[in-house]
Amino acid sequence: MLLNYNSAIKILNKYKIRNVESAIVSTYDDAVKFWNGKGMITMKVISDKALHKSKNGLVSLYLSNPKQIQDAFLILKKRALKLKLGKYKIVVQRMILGGTEIIIGGNIDQQFGKMILLGLGGIYVETFKDFALRLCPISKNEAFSMIDQLKSSNIIAHDAKSRELIASLLLKVSKMFSENDFVEMDLNPIILHDETYDAVDLRLMSDKG
Amino acid sequence: MPVKINNIEKIVKPGSVAVIGASDKHGKVGTAIMQNYVDVGFQGKLYPINISGQPSIMGKKAYKSILDVKEPIDLAVICVPADATSKVLNEAGKAKAKGAVIVTSGFSEVGRKDLQDELIRISNAYKMPIIGPNCLGVMDTRSRNDTLFLPTAKIDRPKIGGVSFVSQSGSVGSSILDLISGEGFGLSKFISYGNAAVVDEVDILDYLSKDKDTNVIVLYMEGARRAKELTLIAKKITKAKPIVVLKGGRTESGSKAAHSHTASLAGSNNAYHAFFSQFGFIEAEGLEELLWYGKIFETQPLCKGNRVGVITNGGGHGVLAADALYQNGLILPELSANIAKNLRKIMPSIVNIRLPLDIGGDAGADRFSAALSALSSDPNIDVIMTITLFQTPGADESVASAIIDAASRKEKPIVVVSTGSTYTKSHTSIIEASGVPVYESPDAAAKAISALVKYSKYKGVIK
Known part of the structure; x- marks a missing residue:
């Protein structure tokens, strides 16, 4: 089942994997407090049953005043109810403008065990299916070879610095996936921006009921 | 966990061979195997075994049982029906054969896991490695050991060289063997291992990686039986010599429901591609490429x-x-x-x-x-x-x-x-x-x- 949001964030922090500032909110007042008059935020519904959030209208972007935040909160609640998601939570996050979206994921193959994946992320994952896959754990050279294998390698890693950034992130995720009992994992998207990155959305599935 | 029985040296290069189920009746597998040993000029001792008790087969003295031979036997080639196999395998064990090739089919591939388990039990009891069942077995161009039941008139035998070919499947194996002969490049060993009851691709690759007569390994596989073990020795083997691999069964089953994008992309075939590229295997996309790559690695x-x-x-x-x-x-x-x-x-x-x-x-x-x-x-x-x-x-x-x-x-x-x-x-x-x-x-x-x-x-x- 899906690991709860706060525990998942805790694990990312333990492995020093950067993630965007976020909070679970139960009222729209909480959401407005989180916003605190600064820039833009996003709001989304998270649930075991909601893999394709954007497609189902479970994400609101560019929220920059209390009215927008309140409206978004009410609409998302209504949609969650309509989709019969059962248990769900609403999460608010600082919004990152621009940048390039990648996915880093993990899966357990029946034959080979734990595998790690790097690909062009966000909404492009399933359209272009541009990804590289390796058995865990990976070495730094293997991390570089994953980057080089992508058709989009020039888009996501255009210079030595960004290659280094992604390679070291891959090593951290490989370590995290190897040392924990997740069965499936999506960090998607991770946004590369301003010479750094932030994990924006994540799904960590554990086989423990 | 019993000790892995995987020393196939005497199966590949035997000094003496007993063909259990040898025959001289037209169209029988036991006839084709005997004929091949005679035709290719096997250098070691050859003992035809047939329960009927006929005195000789193809000019060689025949025996009712391997136990009657009373001489050291390295390899027992078994081609009797499935329900008689465990009995003769047990006798081969008693006769202290160093290994067996079981050509016979009718085991786990048709749901008779019980019959196959019995073979494994006997193999363990006598510490006797087995290749098969349900396989073509072994051909070594140098010692002229040849358990293949494909008549020499119907399939060309390649010249002696440095390519060793390993195939789970007998039919893919034999057609590639024929093609290799046509390509004019040289073969060291051919091993078709069928159901892999005891000896499997990990053991065979390990053996070939140390074999001085092999400089390229060409592998056809549909699935790894011991993928984890394979990952443990794979780099050692691929650093020693090139392995060209063709993986059959490329269609995704997609039976497992994915909860993540990663799982939906990382299907079992993609896992194989990842394994091959990460561990230094050269992957071929079809039979033709297997041959193209085999011959450049053999000679250049x-x-x-x-x-x-x-x-x-x-x-x-x-x-x-x-x-x-x-x-x-x-x-x-x-x-x-x-x-x-x-x-x-x-x-x-x-x-x-x-x-x-x-x-x-x-x-x-x-x-x-x-x-x-x-x-x-x-x-x-x-x-x-x-x-x-x-x-x-x-x-x-x-x-x-x-x-x-x-x-x-x-x-x-x-x-x-x-x-x-x-x-x-x-x-x-x-x-x-x-x-x-x-x-x-x-x-x-x-x-x-x-x-x-x-x-x-x-x-x-x-x-």
């Missing part, structure tokens, strides 16, 4: 880069070659200045001194030799592709000799592209027999070079 040295110098006696083929290089991640470089200067002095004015080097439709052995030796010494070139169209007036057996000469110096990998029928083939078969791989199209040659580049990188020959 590794390369120091991906720059390919093309010589041609046909302009159009030079253009096709340039395209094929580009499509396969290879580079058509510039000639270095002093090499170009020398070539200008030697070549007639109709020859443009640039790559692809088109030496003209009237080029004979002189021009081929001069071009080959120039490209061999050019530091801008890592691999040479010689397009030799034998339909042209200048090309004859002296051109073939010039190519063989240049290649025998082994300075750089050399491959030949030659397209044509009877007259062409009469020359290309001599070129191949002399250890220079010949391809029918620039694209096939470029794919083979690209595989060589990949492995040279893995080995660190290309930095």
Whole structure:
């Protein structure tokens, strides 16, 4: 089942994997407090049953005043109810403008065990299916070879610095996936921006009921 | 966990063989196997075993049971029906056979796991390795051990060489064997391991990686039985020698419901591709590529880069070659200045001194030799592709000799592209027999070079 949001964030922090500032909110007042008059935020519904959030209208972007935040909160609640998601939570996050979206994921193959994946992320994952896959754990050279294998390698890693950034992130995720009992994992998207990155959305599935 | 029984040395190179189920009746598997041992001239002792008690089979004294032989036996080849197999295997164990090949089918592949488990039990009891059941078994071109039940009249036996071929499937195995003979490159060992009850691909790859008569391993597999163990020894094997692999069964089953994008992308075939590329295997996309790659690795040295110098006696083929290089991640470089200067002095004015080097439709052995030796010494070139169209007036057996000469110096990998029928083939078969791989199209040659580049990188020959 899906690991709860706060525990998942805790694990990312333990492995020093950067993630965007976020909070679970139960009222729209909480959401407005989180916003605190600064820039833009996003709001989304998270649930075991909601893999394709954007497609189902479970994400609101560019929220920059209390009215927008309140409206978004009410609409998302209504949609969650309509989709019969059962248990769900609403999460608010600082919004990152621009940048390039990648996915880093993990899966357990029946034959080979734990595998790690790097690909062009966000909404492009399933359209272009541009990804590289390796058995865990990976070495730094293997991390570089994953980057080089992508058709989009020039888009996501255009210079030595960004290659280094992604390679070291891959090593951290490989370590995290190897040392924990997740069965499936999506960090998607991770946004590369301003010479750094932030994990924006994540799904960590554990086989423990 | 019992100790793994996997020493197959005496199965591959036995000094003595008992064929259990040997026969001389037309159309029987036991007849074909006996006939092959006689026909290929097996050097060791041969004991036909048949329960009927006939005194001799194909001129060899026959026995009712392996226990009656009373001489040391290395290999028992078993081709009796499935329900009689465990009995004769048990007798082979008692007779202290060093190993068995069980050709017979009718075990786990048809749901009779119980019969197969009995074979495993006997193997463990006598510490006797088994290849099979449900397999073609083993052929070793040097000792002429040959358990294959394919009559020599129906399938060519390849010449002796350095390629060892491993196949789970018997049918893919035998058709590739026939094709290898046609390609004119040499075989070391052929092993078809069927149900892999005891000895499996991990044991066989491990054995071949240490075998001094094997310099390339060509592998056809549908699935790994012990994938985890394979990952543990894979790098050791692929660092020792190149393994060209074709994975059958590429359609995704997709039975598992994915909860993440990663799981939906990372299906079992993609996991295999990942494993192969990460662990230094050279993956082929079909039977043809398996052969293309096998023969370049058998005969050519590794390369120091991906720059390919093309010589041609046909302009159009030079253009096709340039395209094929580009499509396969290879580079058509510039000639270095002093090499170009020398070539200008030697070549007639109709020859443009640039790559692809088109030496003209009237080029004979002189021009081929001069071009080959120039490209061999050019530091801008890592691999040479010689397009030799034998339909042209200048090309004859002296051109073939010039190519063989240049290649025998082994300075750089050399491959030949030659397209044509009877007259062409009469020359290309001599070129191949002399250890220079010949391809029918620039694209096939470029794919083979690209595989060589990949492995040279893995080995660190290309930095």
